[in-house]
Amino acid sequence: MGEVDPAFIQEPEHRPRISYIEGKGVPLIDLSPILSSSNVSAIEFEGLVKEVGDACKEWGFFQVINHGVPLEMREKIDGASRKFFAQSLEDKRKVSRNEKEVSGYYDTEHTKNVRDWKEVFDFTIEEPTIVPASHEPDDTELTEWNNLWPEYPPDLREICQEYSQEMVKLGYKLMELIALSLGLPADRFHGFFKDQTSFIRLNHYPPCPTPELALGVGRHKDGGALTILAQDDVGGLEVKRKTDGEWVRVKPTPDAYIINVGDIIQVWSNDRYESVEHRVMVNSEKERFSLPFFFNPAHYTMVKPLEELTNEQNPAKYRAYNWGKFITNRKRSNFQKLNVENLQIYHFRISE
Ligand code: OGA
Ligand code: NI
Numbered sequence: 001m002g003e004v005d006p007a008f009i010q011e012p013e014h015r016p017r018i019s020y021i022e023g024k025g026v027p028l029i030d031l032s033p034i035l036s037s038s039n040v041s042a043i044e045f046e047g048l049v050k051e052v053g054d055a056c057k058e059w060g061f062f063q064v065i066n067h068g069v070p071l072e073m074r075e076k077i078d079g080a081s082r083k084f085f086a087q088s089l090e091d092k093r094k095v096s097r098n099e100k101e102v103s104g105y106y107d108t109e110h111t112k113n114v115r116d117w118k119e120v121f122d123f124t125i126e127e128p129t130i131v132p133a134s135h136e137p138d139d140t141e142l143t144e145w146n147n148l149w150p151e152y153p154p155d156l157r158e159i160c161q162e163y164s165q166e167m168v169k170l171g172y173k174l175m176e177l178i179a180l181s182l183g184l185p186a187d188r189f190h191g192f193f194k195d196q197t198s199f200i201r202l203n204h205y206p207p208c209p210t211p212e213l214a215l216g217v218g219r220h221k222d223g224g225a226l227t228i229l230a231q232d233d234v235g236g237l238e239v240k241r242k243t244d245g246e247w248v249r250v251k252p253t254p255d256a257y258i259i260n261v262g263d264i265i266q267v268w269s270n271d272r273y274e275s276v277e278h279r280v281m282v283n284s285e286k287e288r289f290s291l292p293f294f295f296n297p298a299h300y301t302m303v304k305p306l307e308e309l310t311n312e313q314n315p316a317k318y319r320a321y322n323w324g325k326f327i328t329n330r331k332r333s334n335f336q337k338l339n340v341e342n343l344q345i346y347h348f349r350i351s352e
Contacts, residue, residue, distance in 0.1 A: 007115040008214040014114075016238070016281045017247070018212055026239060026250055026258075027055040032066040034173055052174075053181030056261050060276030061239045063256040068173075069166045071255050074230055074291075077163045077202075081289055083153040084121060085204040095148040097122070102331045103199065104148035111218035112342070117282045118216050121202040123147045125164045129197050131299045132322075135329035142299075164200060167228055167293035171198070174226060174259060175295070182269055184308060189268075192225070195298035197327060203290040205236065208282040216280030216288070223330060223345075224296035225264040228257050234288040240277040247279070263345045264297065267318045270305035299324030318348045 010016075033040045033048045055062035084092070089107075097104040107119035128144035149157040172193070176186040205216040216236060231237055231252055238247040239260075250258055266275045282288070297303075304320035329343045 004208075004210045004214065005115070007110075008117055010114055010213060010215055010218065014215075014219060015213060016211070016215060016279070025248060026059050027051065027062040028253065028256070029055060029062050029064050030066050031064050031068070031173070034177070035066060035068050049177055049180045052177040056178060056181065056265075056273040058242060059239070060242065060261045060274055061250065061258065061278070062260075063250070063253055063258050064174075065253065065256045067170055067257055069170055069257070073159075073163050073166055074255070076159045077291060078230070078232070078289060080153050080156040080159045081121070081202040081204070081291065084150060084156060084202065085119060085289075087152060091152065092119070092121075092150075095121070095150045097148070100143075101148055102145055105150075111215075111220050114215075114218050116217050117208045117214045118203055118205045118280075120204070121150075122199055123149075123160055123164075125168060125198040125200070126196060129199075130195060131197060132324040132328050135325055135332055137325060160200065164293075167200065167295075168193075168196075168198070170228060170257070171226060171293065171295040174228070178226075178261075178265065178273070182272065182309065184306070188306075189225075192297035192301050193295070195300075197296040197299055197323070198224075198294055199296070200291065200293050203288075203292070205280065205282050205288040205290075207284055207287055209284060211282045211284050214282060216282045217278075219277050219279040221275040221277055222260060222262040222292075222294065223264075223326065224262040224294045225268075226262055226295040227260045228293040228295065229260070230257055230291040232289045234283070234286045236281040236283065236288055237290070238279050238281060242274070242276060262294075264303050264323070267303050267345055267348075268306050268309075270309050270314065270317050272309065296327070297323055299327070315350075317350055318345065319350060321345075321348045 029051050033044050092105045095104045097106040103122045105121050109116050128146050133141035133143040175189040179188040180186055208214055233252045235252050237250045241248050261273045261275050263275045265273050301323040302320040303323050305316040310316045333342050
């Protein structure tokens with residue numbers, strides 16, 4: 001990426017602090033009770049549901065261990081990602097994202113109109129993924145997103161597809177725990193993910209000569225339902241702690257996944273669980289790799305607070321919005337630097 005282009009420079013109030021707080025970190029949850037369903041006591045299971053509920057409420061973020069995703073699969077996709085990004089820019093650009101295909105390679109993403117110090121490769125879980133043809137509210141035409149698979153490394157496609165299945169499985173399990181923690185039937189959310197628009201991103205954060213000025217990803221909340229992130233051992237992910245607004249590091253835990261509540265869960269739960277701001281710091285010596293899975297519903301989903309969670313005392317805090325239009329709007333603004341703020345869920349908030 002060469003010398004630091006002003007496009008990467010954060011406003012002073014959003015610059016990272018180089019010495020960071022090691023304070024109380026996000027909760028670590030052991031998912032083993034859901035792996036061995038046969039001999040788990042009801043008390044143990046309820047304990048897990050409560051832990052998940054408390055973490056969603058107090059942090060919006062947690063890490064999970066004993067999640068059932070084979071370590072070998074994670075190592076395989078991590079290896080393939082490193083090989084892909086080690087190629088020349090020219091080779092990576094052979095699978096560049098474009099106006100029509102939003103998946104593929106991309107190194108000019110902007111978060112809140114500041115460029116991120118990273119390069120990414122995106123692919124969707126469903127092939128093809130059906131979405132609206134445009135973000136225009138009255139346009140009812142649909143289109144397909146297709147993945148752009150690179151030639152190198154040759155096994156990347158198969159590895160990514162295998163890994164996707166594991167992420168979807170874990171995604172459903174976590175949504176079951178979240179549903180139970182909200183007092184809903186375990187499968188309450190399942191239907192939303194038929195025809196899902198989920199995708200996985202391979203992130204590469206190269207070393208940055210000025211880590212005090214730029215960010216790997218600027219502060220943001222994830223717009224989808226749930227994110228399952230694998231990070232390597234370098235560290236750099238920071239979460240805005242709900243209790244005091246401090247940025248705290250998510251310490252890398254070997255073989256753990258980081259889970260965070262996205263905006264859609266915030267709306268479904270009518271603000272019982274809030275999606276939390278996070279960002280990524282870069283450093284001048286080490287490159288960093290991460291792999292988020294964004295678990296997202298079908299494009300035709302009208303996102304709104306669940307009826308079971310609203311009543312006269314607690315009326316719906318959001319108007320329904322169409323998820324397909326929301327993502328096509330977002331994809332458009334992430335692709336081109338626009339002089340307007342990204343679409344956010346608070347734009348659908350009902351004023352009190
Ligand atoms: C993201 C994100 C965190 C990371 O891509 O939305 O928050 O550690 N990534 O890469
Ligand atoms: Ni994120």
